[in-house]
Amino acid sequence: MALNWFKKKNKGESDYKSEPPKHDSRSGLDPAGEAPEPTGPMAEAKLEQRSEPAAHAPKTSNGLFARLKRGLAKTREILNTDIEDLFKGKRQIDDEMLEEIEELLITSDIGVQTAMDLMKIITRKASKIDNPETLKQILKEEILSLISASAPLEEAPKKEKPHVVMVIGVNGVGKTTTIGKLSARKVQEGQKVMIAAADTFRAAACEQLSIWAQRAGADLIRHKDNADPAAVAFDSIEAAMARGVDTVFIDTAGRLHTKVNLMEELKKIHRTISKKMPQAPHEILLVLDATTGQNAISQATLFHESLGITGLILTKLDGTAKGGIAISICRQLKLPIHYIGVGEAIEDLQPFDAVQFVNALF
Numbered sequence: 452m453a454l455n456w457f458k459k460k461n462k463g464e465s466d467y468k469s470e471p472p473k474h475d476s477r478s479g480l481d482p483a484g485e486a487p488e489p490t491g492p493m494a495e496a497k498l499e500q501r502s503e504p505a506a507h508a509p510k511t512s513n514g515l516f517a518r519l520k521r522g523l524a525k526t527r528e529i530l531n532t533d534i535e536d537l538f539k540g541k542r543q544i545d546d547e548m549l550e551e552i553e554e555l556l557i558t559s560d561i562g563v564q565t566a567m568d569l570m571k572i573i574t575r576k577a578s579k580i581d582n583p584e585t586l587k588q589i590l591k592e593e594i595l596s597l598i599s600a601s602a603p604l605e606e607a608p609k610k611e612k613p614h615v616v617m618v619i620g621v622n623g624v625g626k627t628t629t630i631g632k633l634s635a636r637k638v639q640e641g642q643k644v645m646i647a648a649a650d651t652f653r654a655a656a657c658e659q660l661s662i663w664a665q666r667a668g669a670d671l672i673r674h675k676d677n678a679d680p681a682a683v684a685f686d687s688i689e690a691a692m693a694r695g696v697d698t699v700f701i702d703t704a705g706r707l708h709t710k711v712n713l714m715e716e717l718k719k720i721h722r723t724i725s726k727k728m729p730q731a732p733h734e735i736l737l738v739l740d741a742t743t744g745q746n747a748i749s750q751a752t753l754f755h756e757s758l759g760i761t762g763l764i765l766t767k768l769d770g771t772a773k774g775g776i777a778i779s780i781c782r783q784l785k786l787p788i789h790y791i792g793v794g795e796a797i798e799d800l801q802p803f804d805a806v807q808f809v810n811a812l813f
Contacts, residue, residue, distance in 0.1 A: 621750055631797075
């Protein structure tokens, strides 16, 4: 079966123009080293005061589903067009059609095992499937059962302040812009937000966060370039506790999930946060780029083994025909997707809604 694929260079999630990320060849910090004893949030940190929330604050309009449909247009075009084509000249599912359906599911990046599980159900109900709409409805019901456990971040309990959210991921997935958008959402909800610029090895990251903090109306804690990321995190928690901040987002340097020394640095940041605030970080969110397809699964697996991820954010769904990766992630990792990115605007980072996602997919 011929599948029509569209290849396009993915756009970033922000309209901010920054220097391209430089290759990080550093060896990382001493894996066995413990966090330093910072002298307080004002010793080295530069605190950028909270400004008024930007006019770009998130909207809660009825257009959320419309934006989601636009974001998943490429995936939907592949699935729907080919499902319709399968039934041309046929009224009943045969073995040849079953093979084509399986191929369609796999190439939409739903995943081999997930596709096989879906095919068992379709095969069992084949005698009742005589048109594309019936097949779509069965797929929708079964896919929804796989991803219904995912819930937005707002539903997570917050028993103490500040609520500390550590954001991790490989290079180029959109961590910095995602933190900016999340901060804008929280400020719009009436929260006081602080951002910790713990990616101290890429100057552009701090500058980008500074712009996002101003747009969102959030405080920003940053140290000088090449400072210890763990010290930035420690000082940020200390400052947030003193200032009555509701939520702290901790940005971290992008790193390959296969580099042991860099993963150890994340563990060090985690230990440092816990020393200052025993229950923190309350959330460890992994940002994944949907355009990487099944590679996102291996990334999530290794990060989860190292840190214990609490949730996922899936970005750049608007730039890929492989939106089925969200289904594969939910099934294999048993981790909730909290947010999905379907565009560049702040409001295009949406809380993940399983029902809306499946409806938009078809």
